[in-house]
Amino acid sequence: MSGMxxxxxxxxxxxxxxxxxxxxPGPEEVLVRVRAATLNRADLGVAAGGSHGAMGGAGTILGLDFAGEVAAVGNAVTGVKPGDRVTCSGAGGYAEYAVADIGRVLPVPDRNLSWEQAATLPVALATMHDALVVNGRFAKGESAMILGASSGVGLIGMQIAKFLGAKVVVGTSTDAARRARLAEFGADVAVDTKDSGWVDQVLGATGGRGVDVVVDQISGATINAAMRATAITGRIVNVGRLGGGRAEFDFDLHANRRISYIGVTHRTRSRDEIRAEYAAMKRDLWHAVQEGRFALPIDKVFPLEQAVEALAHMKANLHFGKIALSV
Structure with a gap:
C-alpha cells in the first residue's frame, strides 16, 4: 500500500x-483511510513550524484526531481488521491516510455517528479523563471546574465530570454567547474570568469551600484567582496555557490552601504511557460513549483542501466546539 x-x-x-x-503502518500500527479529522489547539503550534514548544517542522503533516476505515494493519495487530470503522488519535490526520498506534484506535461506537462527530472523541475524551481522574483524582460527589470550557476539550471535560457524579460543575468562558451555552454541556455555573467577582461566584456555588478539582486550560494571569477558587487540599491540573505561559504565582496562597498543582502534557509521554491513558479512559467511559452520553458540537466543517482556512478559523478563536476537516 505505498503511493502518494x-x-x-x-x-x-x-x-x-x-x-x-x-x-x-509499523507492526503495532493501523493504517486508516481518513474520512474526517478535527482540529486541536496544539495544531496551531505545529503549523507555526514547531514554535510554542510543539513538535513539528517542515514536512510534518498536521492532525491529532481522525476517523475513517481501516485500510491495513501491522503484523502484530489483533482485534482490528481492514474495513472496520475507527476513530483514532495519532499524527498526520489532515490527510487521506494516517497511521495510529493500536493503543489509540477506538471502534466508532454508533453506525449513525458522522465521521466528523467520531473524530471529535479520542483526544478530548483521553485528555480530559486523564486530567480529571488520573491526575486530578476526581471522586464522585466532588466539585470540578474547567477553565476555558467552551473548547471541544472543555465541553467534554464538563460532561465527564457530570457523568462521574460531580456535585457542582463550573465552566468558564469570557465570551457571553459561548458562556450561555455551557449549561447544555454540564455546567451548573458558568462564569466570566474577566469579571472581578468570578471567584466569589464559584465560592458561592460550593458553600464557600471552592472546587475540588480544576482543569486549567488558561494558566497565565488567572492562576492566583483560580487558587482562591480552589478548595483547601484541592487539585489544579495545568493542561493548557492559552492565557500565557508565565505569570506571577502567589506561593503563600498555594501553601495556605494546600493545593496540589499538577502539570500534564503529551509531549513527554512514552507510547506505553499514552496506551495506559487510553486504557484508563476506556475502562471508565467507553460504555457511556457507546450509549451516546458524550457529544460535541461541530462548529464548522472544511474540506481538506481548505485546511489553511480551517486553521485560521481556529486561530480567530470565535468557534464553539470542534472544527473539522472532511476528507
Whole structure:
C-alpha cells in the first residue's frame, strides 16, 4: 500500500495541502483511510513550524484526531481488521491516510455517528479523563471546574465530570454567547474570568469551600484567582496555557490552601504511557460513549483542501466546539 496522497503539510512557507507519501503502518500500527479529522489547539503550534514548544517542522503533516476505515494493519495487530470503522488519535490526520498506534484506535461506537462527530472523541475524551481522574483524582460527589470550557476539550471535560457524579460543575468562558451555552454541556455555573467577582461566584456555588478539582486550560494571569477558587487540599491540573505561559504565582496562597498543582502534557509521554491513558479512559467511559452520553458540537466543517482556512478559523478563536476537516 505505498503511493502518494493529499495532505496538509508544514512547509517553510506555511501550511500547504499537497502530495505526500502515504504512510506505511509499523507492526503495532493501523493504517486508516481518513474520512474526517478535527482540529486541536496544539495544531496551531505545529503549523507555526514547531514554535510554542510543539513538535513539528517542515514536512510534518498536521492532525491529532481522525476517523475513517481501516485500510491495513501491522503484523502484530489483533482485534482490528481492514474495513472496520475507527476513530483514532495519532499524527498526520489532515490527510487521506494516517497511521495510529493500536493503543489509540477506538471502534466508532454508533453506525449513525458522522465521521466528523467520531473524530471529535479520542483526544478530548483521553485528555480530559486523564486530567480529571488520573491526575486530578476526581471522586464522585466532588466539585470540578474547567477553565476555558467552551473548547471541544472543555465541553467534554464538563460532561465527564457530570457523568462521574460531580456535585457542582463550573465552566468558564469570557465570551457571553459561548458562556450561555455551557449549561447544555454540564455546567451548573458558568462564569466570566474577566469579571472581578468570578471567584466569589464559584465560592458561592460550593458553600464557600471552592472546587475540588480544576482543569486549567488558561494558566497565565488567572492562576492566583483560580487558587482562591480552589478548595483547601484541592487539585489544579495545568493542561493548557492559552492565557500565557508565565505569570506571577502567589506561593503563600498555594501553601495556605494546600493545593496540589499538577502539570500534564503529551509531549513527554512514552507510547506505553499514552496506551495506559487510553486504557484508563476506556475502562471508565467507553460504555457511556457507546450509549451516546458524550457529544460535541461541530462548529464548522472544511474540506481538506481548505485546511489553511480551517486553521485560521481556529486561530480567530470565535468557534464553539470542534472544527473539522472532511476528507
Amino acid at each position: 496522497m493529499r495532505a496538509a503539510v508544514v512547509t517553510a512557507d506555511g501550511v500547504k495541502v499537497q502530495e505526500a507519501p502515504r504512510p506505511i
